[in-house]
Amino acid sequence: MATLSFPVADHPSPTGTAEREAILANPGFGKQFSDHMVRALWTVGDGWHGGEVVPFGPIQLSPAAAVLHYAQEVFEGLKAYRHEDGSIWAFRPEANAARMARSCARLALPELPEADFIASIKALVQADEAWVPAFGTGETSLYLRPFMFASEAFLGVRPANEVYYSVIASPAGAYFAGGMKPVSLWVSTDFARAGEGGTGAAKCGGNYASSLAGQLEGISHGCDQAVFLDSSTHTYIEELGGMNLFLVYKDGRLVTPELTGTILEGVTRSSILALAKDLGLQPEERRVPIQEWKDGAESGELAEVFACGTAAVVTAVGTLKWDGGEVTVGDPSIGGGIGEVTSSIRRSLLDVQYGRAQDTNGWMTRLA
Structure with missing residues (x-):
């Protein structure tokens, strides 16, 4: 049972129906936000308290807030999906709650209990139910962003004694507005996303900041993203800046880099591994x-490559480039194409998320 409650404060000027519908018709991703937000506070003396749903707006923060100087923060990302009967569901939110707790432990932040995490996203979705796109409008959803940061005003290297938790929501359109197409990746050898003993397994902003230089390097070489290697030997595949990777072989093997402490354990990643055998694949x-x-890629033994994450679900990878060469998995004339396994896994996940297929794994949680 949740220990926090989240009473709703009246919004003085909520978004009008016509304006909201215009936003939902073309929301993009992460550009527009719903009317409300969740907030709660943790202090050394009182623990978690002060939960509420309030109008979306700026957070008042001291220039000396610890997060601005020592980057003590974590976040999560998940989606709320409208089903055909009008109900609203989340995909494996308990996995996001568990990952956030692991991230908090690594960043020396207080862990938010799973029940409070679930209660907070339910409270926000119920307050902003009208912001969840209608069923049948493509791959649309309400993206939920829980986050936590050190809000105590002090300069000194120690865990903060005051921490702020919040959840905001952003209506999201199809990640691939013009239809899914294979992405190209640059092998980053000058930059590493994370190092051994660091925060690579935590979902914190510093990991994403450290990936940006590699991403820019990839773009400068005509690629969409960068793939990062292990920081010790620059030999082994790790992940993209924000997505896990899978390799599909012609003999049915579905291979993904093992979790070494420098790779973020994606909820989509673990779900794909669970689905693999049902799809006749051998997960490794x-x-x-x-x-x-x-x-x-050169021999043809590698049939498909794809990346996965909450935002895009599954993304086909076509071309891999590095300093001195490149290869393409699939038909080079179309950038690699989208393979049957990639399409099947993507469809299987989306069908469960939108209620079009039976949830045999008990992955869906009703929010409203």
Whole structure:
């Protein structure tokens, strides 16, 4: 049972129906926000308290707030889906709650109990139910962003004694507005996303900030994203800046880099591993040399490559480029194409999320 409650404060000027419908018709991703937000506070003396749903707006913060100087913060990302009967559901929110707790432990932040995490997203979705796109409007949803940061005003390297928790919501359109197409990746050898013993397994802003230089390097070489290797040997595949990777072999193996403490354990990643055997695939978690990708593409043994994450669900990867060469998995004339396994896994996940298929794994939680 949740220990926090989230009473709703009246919004003095909520978004009008016509304006909201215009936003929902073309929301993009992460650009527009719903009327309300959740907030709660943790202090050393009182623990978690002060939960409420309030109008969306600026957070008052001291220039000396610890997060601005020492980056003590974590966040999560999940979606609320409208089903055909009008009900609203989340996909495996307990997994997001557990990951946030692990991230908090690594960043020396107080852990938010799973029940309070679920209660907070339910409270926001119920307050802003009208912001959840209608069923049948494509891959639309209400993206939920829980986050926590050190709000205590002090300068000094120690865990903060005051921490702010919040949840905001953003209506999201289809990630691939013009239809899914394979992405190209640049092998980053000059930059690492995370190092051994660091925060790579936590979902915190510093990991994403450290990936940006590699991403810019990839873009400068005509690629969409960068793929990062292990920081010690620059030999083994880890992940993209914000997505996990899978390699599909012609013999039915579905291979993904094992979790070494430097890779974020994606909820979509773990779900795909659970679905693999039902789809006739042989899942493998192990260290994957970048050379194996290159050799497999050249020989044809490697049939498909895809990345996965909450925002895009599953994204086909076509071309891999590096300083001195490139390979394409699939038909080079169309950038690699989208393989049957990639399409099947993507469809299987979306059908469960939108209630079009039976939830045999008990992954969906009703929010409203």
